[in-house]
Amino acid sequence: MRHKIFVPVLALLTLFVMGSCSSSKSASQNVKKKDIRGTWTVSSVSIEGLAAGTKIKTVAFDDVPYECFQGSQWYLPNSGFGTYNIASANCMTGERKINWSFRTKDGVNYFNFKKMDGVKRKDANDVDDGYRLVITDITDNGFIAKSPVVFEGKTIYFVYNFVKG
Known part of the structure; x- marks a missing residue:
């Protein structure tokens, strides 16, 4: 009788442990440039640190309004010479050339581009x-x-959610 209960419990425990393991890395873990390489789409752009109801009209990266980056495609090859492409309606569309890099400093990971x-x-x-x-x-x-x-004298953040592909 004990054996009949032990096997299903062991199976459930194994599934739980396997399910809790993930290929997710926290931003403080050892992230490398290879983790950023590839083709990405910005699935959403939001603002963090702005008082509720506050409207802001500004451009991102000295280019186009921050909302225009939603749906943009980013190509980040190993060479560092990549592109991003703005395709949103009512925006100045087209491909922009960039030189990108990845750095970790004091445990913080940075995506840099020119x-x-x-x-x-x-x-x-x-x-x-x-x-x-x-x-x-x-x-x-x-x-x-x-x-x-x-x-207005304080730091806010444009938050870009990049998804693979």
Whole structure:
């Protein structure tokens, strides 16, 4: 009788333990550039740190209104010379060339990029202006990156939800 109860309980326990294991990495874990490489779509863009009901009209990355990045496609190859493509209606659509990198500093993971439109690859190091986003969560299928912006004297964040593909 004991054996009949033990086997199903052991099976359930095994399923529970296997189900609790995940390929998700917390942003504080050892994330590497290879985890960011690939083709991504921004599935949503939101603002964090803004008082409820506050409206804001601003552009992101000195390009287009932040809402235009929803649905944008990002190609991040190993070489670092990638692109993002704005396809939203009522936005200045098209592909933008970037030079991207990934860094971890003091346990914080950063996705960095510089716009490279009109700049030759060999001159990439001459471009000083760029953007740094904090990666706050990452899984095999997506990551969340926050871009700090100063608004009315305080820091708010544009939050980009990247999904694979």
